[in-house]
Amino acid sequence: MTTRNTPLWEVFIRSRNGLAHKHCGSLHAADATMALQAARDVYTRRGEGLSIWVVPSSAITASDPADKGMLFEPAESKIYRHPTFYEVPDEVGHM
């Protein structure tokens, strides 16, 4: 009856090495509390993390793959944004 299509959640975990929360997978749960518990069981059985976020999948807005060129090509053409673009003589040493 009411069990069709239990909501989907995206799971983000912060590993112990101090990095940001990282997407690690998804799961189904009726509410946020159960989603957190399930995330602990499914995604942290071997000490993978110290903190979990769960986010309703429906709350995520994603970029359209068809817009890939428009969105990301401009970054490719700006090589002057990288340190290696600039010439510094060897005598100056590491910079």
Next chain:
Amino acid sequence: MYTQALNAPEEGTLIEDAARAANFQARIDAEERIEPNDWMPSAYRKTLVRQISQHAHSEIVGMLPEGNWITRAPSLRRKAALLAKVQDECGHGLYLYAAAETLGASREELVDAMLAGKAKYSSIFNYPTLTWADIGVIGWLVDGAAIMNQIPLCRCSYGPYARAMIRVCKEESFHQRQGYEIMLTLSRGSNEQKAMAQDALNRWWWPVLMMFGPPDGASQHSDTSTKWKIKRFSNDELRQKFIDATVPQAQYLGLSIPDPAMKQDADGHWIHGPIDWNEFKQVLAGNGPCNRDRLAARRKAHADGAWVREAAAAFAAKRKSRQMAQAAE
């Protein structure tokens, strides 16, 4: 591992755009990963839903033969390890269902297809676990064969499947080692224990070789799967790799492979005798020793859990309406 809402099947693509198909194949050839929202041929989507969901069902049904021995594990150490292993199998099933769902299939319809007997799962789980040694053989050989199959899948062209397999492979390594340790203990034990280990190997060897699927040339799905880089090695190639890795492990245990025709060729490969493919067909057709038991156990578990799913949904709905009422005040 992405929201399903983003993955509504394309509309009006009955006649697929040849240019898009060519572009798709070019991306695959360039070893790019295909992601859920990317355009893909409907046959690619369908093949992956079938393969990933079968894989997920196998993990879930695979909990049953091993679960059979949790209460009778010979020590607390073995029991804790077996419990952890069975819990891992459940986790693997969940990663895989999530990967299949990114293709637009719903969890409910995938599970229902399995419970209705319409979806397949690995034939190996239709064999019974008669003694404790079977738990050793399952870890050593069944999980060993699964790893052989799964390592190339970590480079599969479909991103979510490949990422799920990376997690699974990391965890399977513990499974195989715990199985081999059980076999080692038994084979160094009393004569009865050694005989039990040999008996388990005798019963599981041929079904395990069948896990790699029909011989090349007889497999239905291989050609397109290879073109799409879902499959990177043929069934026979993987089977040979598995046998070559396993024979020395059996020799170390002092157990013999139950294949009188097996011989080593000039290149050092162990060549197996004829496989009874009729048995494989029978098990796939539902006539293996435990097919009916396995499905009945899954159906019962699903039905017995219905009230929990209903209660959780009702509780979530009640809390939501209460929050909305409070917000309206």
